[in-house]
Amino acid sequence: MxxxxxxxxxxxxxxxxxxxxxxxxxxxxxxxxxxxxxxxxxxxxxxxxxxxxxxxxxxxxxxxxxxxxxxxxxxxxxxxxxxxxxxxxxxxxxxxxxxxxxxxxxxxxxxxxxxxxxxxxxxxxxxxxxxxxxxxxxxxxxxxxxxxxxxxxGKPDERESVLRAFEFAIEHMGMDLNATHIWRDYIQYAKAGPKPANQFEESQKVATVRRLYQRAIESPISNLESLWKEYDAFESGVNKLLAKPLIAEYAGKYMTARAVCHERRGYVDGLQLNMLPVPPTHTPQEAHQVRLWRRLINFEKTNPERTPDERLRRRVGFAYNQALQCLYHFAEIWHEAAQYQIDNGAPEEGQTIYERAVNALPTNLFLHLAYADLLESGKRVSEAKEIYERIIQHTPGTNTLAHIHYLRFLRRTEGPDAARKLFVKAKKAPGTTYHLYVATAMLEYHANRNVDYARDVFNAGLKKFIGEPTYVLHYLRFLIQLNEDNNVRAVFERVLGSAEMANERTAELWNALLEFEYAAGDLASIQKLEKRRAQIFPELEPASVPSLVQRYRFLDLWPSEPSEAYLPLSFGVGAAAGKSADARDERPKIVARPDTSKMIAFRPELEAPPPESHAIPSLGHEAGGGHRHGGDEGGPTMTMAPFSPPPFSPTNLPSMSPRSPTTLAAAGGSDGGPARLFAYYLPLFPPADSYYGPMVNLDGLVALLRQTNIPPSALVPPAGGGDVGGRKRKAAEDHHHPPPMHMGGGGGGGGGGGGGPAPQNAPPARDIFRQRQAAKLTRFK
Structure with missing residues (x-):
């Protein structure tokens, strides 16, 4: 034990x-x-x-x-x-x-x-x-x-039962990488049988043992070399004359199996087969295990052994079954395992896996719905109905979505009356949400073509969910689709007058009604409605730019170009009119942003870098001509939030903001080169939300960056060693006398210094490799 x-x-x-x-x-x-x-x-x-x-x-x-x-x-x-x-x-x-x-x-x-x-x-x-x-x-x-x-x-009449048990184990576990133990025990048990009574029994025993060895060495299992040596010794002991052709015949299969075993070992190593199955915890260790299992399964799907489709399907299924030992609570693994069997011609196996899955995760709606769809597609309606009943019983109080899919299933299989009976029963269940009413009404309207019943369902739900803006919005859109103008306005007024609906939650309702008025109302009604909205949302005054932009736009068509001042801000307000200032200012927390705690007044002009810094070409050729000096010339700089980058020091790079995950290592290493330049300059740019002025010509900027030649001397030298003084002097010379900047495309561009090719970096003066190659060529000549 x-x-x-x-x-x-x-x-x-x-x-x-x-x-x-x-x-x-x-x-x-x-x-x-x-x-x-x-x-x-x-x-x-x-x-x-x-x-x-x-x-x-x-x-x-x-x-x-x-x-x-x-x-x-x-x-x-x-x-x-x-x-x-x-x-x-x-x-x-x-x-x-x-x-x-x-x-x-x-x-x-x-x-x-x-x-x-x-x-x-x-x-x-x-x-x-x-x-x-x-x-x-x-x-x-x-x-x-x-x-x-x-x-x-020890019982002669039971020996066949033991042999069948070994075959049973090989059938289910022979594909395991560690199945060598079972194969060796099986072979030893076959060898240790009772002494043959005649020559025929002797030959039968030899044939049985030989076939076991041959099957074993064809399998990619561990310690295959020892089994191969045992097989070689076995054949030599039986008949040396027949041993050579048999060994030669299976040598290739043995080498293939050994190669596949070695490759598979690389995918199996690192898997924690002993991990107890618990619900997903979303830890890095758990995510790593999931990735390793998926990597192994994807490897098995490539059929590294080049086996027939049936055997490949069984091997991939075996890999899924192994993965489910540790990922027992991962619904996606269950679904993928079942779907693989279905897609590869084994729907019965897929159904078995789904049955195990819903037993393993009785409250998982996803698996139950997928299983029910499989049964329904196979015309097994009664069994599918049992699956819906089962998931509703396992999730009391939180089964609105299950009821919605059950409604649709009953409408498909039993007709509208069965679905209506379920709705009457489901709406009384505790925890039912407004989604059930919306789904039932839409089912009646689209599938049953019963407008009156759909309207009755919406009216019944409004009494219960009048304080739920999303439900009211669906009701309004339903009435708008029916062209019932008076009912649309009546429902809207009824909701606004309800004490259960807070004003700050009505933004989407105002937008929906305004869109309706824009399309079907007169100008007086539109202006009146905008004034009423401004009483709740003062930032949306009727004559303000955001209000007018919202009125004049249609779908993704806007009344002016986005590059014009104020309109980008207007678009944002118009697209989400009525939202509070706090809601509009919410931004993703994981976005990398520079440290803005020490920002000072922004200066549009790039300051000249110190002599030992990188040589940066001039960016003075602007569309409007000339440079802008200071903050009070050349454009509306008041739209830029105050900001100024700290002075650059190549030997002491500034630390990144705690909010920014970017580091030198993430940017491409710390050995110098363009990656280090990006790692320094990225945190220095002001955040995007601090700028509301004219947009930059991105295409021109990208083209300029691509055409700019950065000499090698401008890069940050590696720490230690070398001709430091010479490099510093060369960097200073390049700063005061930068090399000419060649524009691509040949020919003409203004100020480009001709259309010659871009300068190429010359090889080192003492290139030992090139000198040796030249010496060898000289000898051959």
Whole structure:
């Protein structure tokens, strides 16, 4: 019994308990004297009971606080292992543990070993029926084979049962990278059979062992080299003349399997097969494990063994099954596993996976709906209906979405009357939201073409959700679509007069009614409505730019060019009119922004860098001509928020703002080059929201940056060594006398110094590699 062995894997839900292992062991179990279920009164432990109860009480408190507290559960299992003589306490602990962590293969194995030690073979078989087929755990399967040999071995009439058990294990676990143990045990058991009575039986035994070796060396499993050596020795011992052609025939298959095993090992390494399955915690470690499992599954889908489609489907399914040991609570993994089987011609396998999935995650609506769609597409309407009923029962009070999909399902399969009956029942359920009324009304309007019933549903919902602006907005749009102008205005006035609707929540309602008036009302009605809106939202005065922009725009067509002053701000206000200033100022918290705490007055002109800094070409050629000096000339600089970059020092780069995740390493390293320039200059730019003036000609700026040549001497030199003084002098010369800037495209551009090619960086003066190459060429000449 390996109670302290390392955990090996996990199992799946208990939905497979009706599947029996092929080798029947009932007859052997009857021969054992141990009872199936020992009477609880025969196993009391009065001396040990007080300390167990005291320690377990503390553990139970931790478990009650957090149902998925793995440390507390493991402490409970360890306590049960220490008091293994109390079988009732041990069974209860393991049953509770495995109900919460049904894919913990290590603990299924320990549970079975405890029952085997106690001689309760009927309980052992029940454990294997519950976990074996749904838990691809190597240690658990080896424990199963040990149990089969324990109760079957030594009986000549039961040898075939043991061989079938080995075949059963190979069928389900032969694709595991660590299946070498099963193959070797299988081969050794076949070799150790009874002595053949004649030559025919001898040849049959040799053929059986040979075929096992050949199947094993074709499988990409670990320690394949040792199996290959054993096979070589086996063939040489049988017949040296036949050994050579047989070894040569399978040498290529062995090399292919070994190469695939080595490649697969790179994808398996790093996976934590012992991780207990808990709901997603979104930790970096968990995300890393998910990525590793997906990487392995995607690798298996590439069919590295070049096997037929059926075998490939089984291997990918095996990888998914292994992943679900740890990712048991990840609905997307369940869905992907089922969908893969369906897409590859095995809908029955997909249905089995979905059934296990909804049993594993009984409150997950996504899996239930996907499963119901699969059953409905297969014309199994009654079974699909059961799935909808099941999810509604498992999620009382939070099942509005489930009711909505159930409504649509009943309308498709049983007609509108069945859907209406469900609506009458569902609207009385606790926790029902306005979405049910909207969905029912739209279903009546679009699918059943019943406008009156849809209007009645909206009216009934308005009595209950008149303070919900989103519901009212859907109702208004429904009435607008029906061209019921008077009802639109009446509903709007009714909502505004309701004490349940706060004024600050009516912005979208005002916009919807204004859009209606823009399209169908007269100018007097529009102006009157805008004045009423201004009483609630003073920033939207009727004659203000934001109000007029909103009135004149249509869809994505605007009354003026976005580059004009004030209009970008107007567009933002017009698109979300009525929102509070705080709501408009909300910005993503994760956006990298410079530190603006020490900003001073902004100067549009680029200051000349120190002599030891980078040589930056002049940007004086502007569209309007001339330079702008100072903050009071050449344009409306009042639209720029005050800002000034700190002085540049290449040897002591400023630290980044705590709000900005950008670092030198993220920008491309700290060894100099353009990446370091970007790492310095990016935090110096003012934030985008501080600028409301004319827009920059981005195309021209990008073209200028691409055509600008930065000499190597302008780059930050690496720390230490070299001709530091010479580099500094060269940088200073380049600053005072920058090289001519060549414009691309050849020919003509003003001030470009001709249309010659851009200068190329010359090779180093002492290039040892080039000197050696030149010397070799000279010798050949």
């Amino acid at each position: 390996e109670t302290d062995a390392a955990p090996s894997g996990q199992d799946e839900p208990e939905g497979s308990s009706t599947i029996d292992p092929p080798p029947s062991t009932e007859a052997s179990a009857e021969e054992e004297p141990a009872p199936v279920e020992p009477p609880l009164e025969e196993e009391p432990a009065p001396v040990e009971a007080p300390p167990v109860a005291e320690h377990v009480k503390r553990i139970e408190t931790d478990i009650a606080t957090n149902l998925y507290n793995t440390d507390a559960w493991l402490a409970l299992i360890n306590e049960a292992n220490r008091h293994s003589s109390d079988m009732s306490f041990l069974r209860e602990a393991y049953e509770r543990f495995l109900k919460i962590f049904p894919t913990a293969g290590r603990y299924w194995k320990q549970y079975a070993e405890h029952e085997m030690t106690a001689g309760n073979y009927a309980n052992v078989e029940n454990i294997f029926r519950r976990c074996l087929l749904t838990c691809p755990n190597m240690d658990l399967w080896r424990c199963y084979l040990t149990y089969i040999r324990l109760i079957k071995d």
